[in-house]
Ligand SMILES: NC(=O)c1ccc[n+]([C@@H]2O[C@H](COP(=O)([O-])OP(=O)(O)OC[C@H]3O[C@@H](n4cnc5c(N)ncnc54)[C@H](O)[C@@H]3O)[C@@H](O)[C@H]2O)c1
């Protein structure tokens with residue numbers, strides 16, 4: 001096998017990368033790696049997706065005459081991933097091949113089927129060059145137009161090397177390079193078995209998607225006058241309901257067993273709440289409702305903060321701006337002068353008024369200082 005070297009000297013080198021599948025994930029990886037000095041070539045069955053990815057700077061369109069890439073990243077839809085991984089392992093016998101699909105055990109099962117298929121050229125030995133991975137970063141939009149080179153900064157990236165009878169299947173070099181690619185893109189790496197990965201994402205990724213879709217689907221018949229009242233609560237809960245149905249059919253069907261287990265528990269809780277709300281003032285009813293909200297508080301408090309650190313709640317302050325170009329840049333410029341880090345930012349427009357509200361989330365210890373300084377700069381500041 002001719003896998004890449006992992007010596008410190010070698011890791012300073014920027015291997016050539018072929019990205020197969022240049023949608024949201026593939027083009028984002030291409031942008032990030034190109035910006036870090038890698039030569040990236042792009043390939044997608046959709047000529048349009050390939051051309052857009054090249055146009056935005058994710059790499060150059062792959063050509064037959066290209067030399068063999070050192071790393072192949074398969075960023076295809078889950079249902080095409082195993083076949084594309086097998087094709088890359090066979091076509092490029094010296095390359096490390098990593099995928100980014102949202103499910104891991106099913107991809108592996110499909111790859112094993114190809115090894116067992118005497119008609120298929122994929123060998124067990126070739127799988128030493130395959131590393132299953134999953135960046136826990138994405139968007140509710142698809143395609144290269146939505147791609148961002150910094151999509152993975154400070155986000156988790158799971159590496160789930162296949163194990164056979166307790167032995168890691170991919171070589172150390174293959175795993176080290178998959179890890180190196182994730183780190184170069186700014187992600188924090190987590191190692192897991194494919195099964196542990198699938199159980200974890202059923203809860204922290206697939207359940208939220210289902211919940212968002214179920215809540216948003218209730219809105220289909222809502223009156224325009226009700227929808228006009230929508231505030232941030234609804235927007236927060238339904239953002240990912242805009243995700244691509246085609247992608248999510250594949251994700252949910254490939255991880256059905258752990259998701260179903262979680263949905264049974266959710267169904268019990270919903271049944272309990274319905275029962276309580278049918279007679280909310282019956283004995284025990286109020287306590288039951290309070291318990292439901294408190295249990296939600298307890299779960300929410302366990303969600304880690306930025307960079308995978310402990311849960312962190314930020315303080316917010318809102319700056320009122322005129323609804324005209326350049327105002328947000330001016331606010332951020334003044335914040336930077338004060339030297340406070342903005343952890344999150346949201347822009348709201350006030351219906352019927354020519355003003356906007358820039359909500360800034362900052363560390364609690366810096367809010368007072370920032371509010372005073374911004375008022376001194378002449379901004380109208382509301383502390384919430
Ligand atoms: N969207 C997310 O938030 C997210 C996050 C992490 C991982 N993922 C995973 O990344 C992968 C790509 O998702 P995406 O969001 O970039 O989807 P996307 O729809 O934006 O892009 C998928 C691309 O794959 C191409 N494609 C279709 N069939 C192909 C094939 N046989 N070989 C190669 N390419 C093919 C499509 O033309 C398209 O350009 C999926 O496996 C998904 O599970 C998605």
Ligand SMILES: O=C(O)C(=O)C[C@]1(C(=O)O)C=C[C@@H](O)C=C1
Nearest residue numbers: 102135136137138139140205240
């Ligand atoms: O932020 C989003 O839009 C996402 O939903 C991204 C998200 C997630 O659940 O975190 C969705 C599916 C992918 O497999 C990985 C990431």
